[in-house]
Amino acid sequence: MAISIASPSTSSRINPERSLELALAAARTAADNRATDIVVLDVRELTSEFDYFVLATGTSRRQLHAIAEETDHVLEDELHDRRLGREGYDESRWILLDYGNVVIHLFDQETRDYYRLEDLWGQAARVDISGIIGPRSASGV
Numbered sequence: 001m002a003i004s005i006a007s008p009s010t011s012s013r014i015n016p017e018r019s020l021e022l023a024l025a026a027a028r029t030a031a032d033n034r035a036t037d038i039v040v041l042d043v044r045e046l047t048s049e050f051d052y053f054v055l056a057t058g059t060s061r062r063q064l065h066a067i068a069e070e071t072d073h074v075l076e077d078e079l080h081d082r083r084l085g086r087e088g089y090d091e092s093r094w095i096l097l098d099y100g101n102v103v104i105h106l107f108d109q110e111t112r113d114y115y116r117l118e119d120l121w122g123q124a125a126r127v128d129i130s131g132i133i134g135p136r137s138a139s140g141v
Helices: 010-014 016-032 061-078 109-115
Strands: 036-042 052-058 085-087 094-098 102-108
Touching: 016 036, 016 052, 016 061, 016 102, 052 061, 052 109, 061 094, 061 102, 094 109, 102 109
Parallel strands: 052 102
Antiparallel strands: 036 052, 085 094, 094 102
């Protein structure tokens, strides 16, 4: 899967709290749609390209599509942000939603185990999300 990341939007670079708000909303939406192993990584100290990664695992193509669609609904319709790109939706093994400074990665278990983004970005700080999604969905908090 070819992955293209759009340039960060100026508005969230000026307001990093907005990036965190979007990342937490994406994590909460994934949890509401029964995703597992949800992780929010703060990558601001490691790259200037984006602020947060949200990672979540789904059990089926249908579930991954539901998580992606509901995340788009929440971030676009309720929080008035704009998705800049989407990759992998048709293959449904790794769906990437690009919101500029927040990149959401939705995986099936096999693909997540293979790419191990948590290890690749191992120096990134993990955001404690247990208070917003509960311990069953959160990973490593």
